[in-house]
Amino acid sequence: MKQQVKDNLQNYNDRLEQVAEKIREVKLKQEGVLQEIEEDFGLAFEILQQRKKQLESEVNEVAGNYLQEYKLIEEETQKAKEHAEKELKALEETHDVQEMTVSPVTNLSSLPEAEVRFKLIFDKENTVKFLGSLGKIGNWRQKVPFECDNFKNVTYWMVPPCCYKYYCCNKCHDAKESHPWSYANRMVCMVCEKEQDYRKLPNSCEKCDTYHRGVVSKSV
Numbered sequence: 001m002k003q004q005v006k007d008n009l010q011n012y013n014d015r016l017e018q019v020a021e022k023i024r025e026v027k028l029k030q031e032g033v034l035q036e037i038e039e040d041f042g043l044a045f046e047i048l049q050q051r052k053k054q055l056e057s058e059v060n061e062v063a064g065n066y067l068q069e070y071k072l073i074e075e076e077t078q079k080a081k082e083h084a085e086k087e088l089k090a091l092e093e094t095h096d097v098q099e100m101t102v103s104p105v106t107n108l109s110s111l112p113e114a115e116v117r118f119k120l121i122f123d124k125e126n127t128v129k130f131l132g133s134l135g136k137i138g139n140w141r142q143k144v145p146f147e148c149d150n151f152k153n154v155t156y157w158m159v160p161p162c163c164y165k166y167y168c169c170n171k172c173h174d175a176k177e178s179h180p181w182s183y184a185n186r187m188v189c190m191v192c193e194k195e196q197d198y199r200k201l202p203n204s205c206e207k208c209d210t211y212h213r214g215v216v217s218k219s220v
Contacts, residue, residue, distance in 0.1 A: 037135070044134070055120065062118050073109050080106040136164070146190060148172050151215035155191070156205075158184035158198065169215065 083106070146154040148168040157166035160173065162182035167173040170181040187198040194207035201214035 033137070040135070059118065059120075066116050069112075073111055076106075076108055080108060147218075149218075151217055153213060153216045155189070155210060155212050157188040157190065159186035159188060159195065160184045161186075 146168060148154060148171075150169050150171045154168045157168060158170075159166060160170075160182045161184075162179055163173075163177060165173075165177075166188055167184075173181050184198050186195055188195045189205040189208060189210055189212070191210045192205060192208035194205060196206045201212055204211050
């Protein structure tokens with residue numbers, strides 16, 4: 001009986017070690033994902049800032065071209081006005097108007113009649129919606145190889161562009177989604193979770209070198 005209690009204690013200790021290892025795994029995953037969020041959103045913010053500066057530069061260039069055109073017309077008209085004012089003053093001060101000559105009307109550049117319009121073309125609603133839903137947190141438990149209702153020996157997830165969700169096969173996708181399946185162009189290794197371009201099977205993971213043989217249908 002004493003030995004049985006010792007065995008139980010050993011089993012409990014082993015179980016506690018296993019739980020502690022699982023806790024360490026979760027914390028490591030948490031730290032890794034938080035770091036990815038920080039890096040990816042930092043990059044997104046940097047790209048948005050660069051785009052903002054590009055648009056600001058573009059609008060300044062557009063407005064600058066119009067302002068330069070109008071400035072030249074303004075300076076030209078101002079010179080003609082000053083010349084006319086001098087002539088008028090001279091006429092008012094002279095006693096013999098007959099002997100003075102008046103300059104003909106200056107041929108000024110034409111002032112564009114069309115209204116200037118430039119604006120920001122920005123799909124605000126869809127952009128805000130996109131930014132508000134940017135990124136997803138995948139959350140699943142799995143054994144590798146994984147078995148779904150349709151296939152066995154699954155060692156990778158397929159990522160279809162129609163919804164960018166992880167699926168083991170198109171049949172599982174169609175059972176959950178209301179939209180049609182789009183051919184997956186990305187895949188995720190179930191062992192190391194590295195996302196990569198989808199390649200013809202069999203293939204090896206780009207990161208951990210896990211050999212993906214391909215799935216086996218359960219209907220065979």
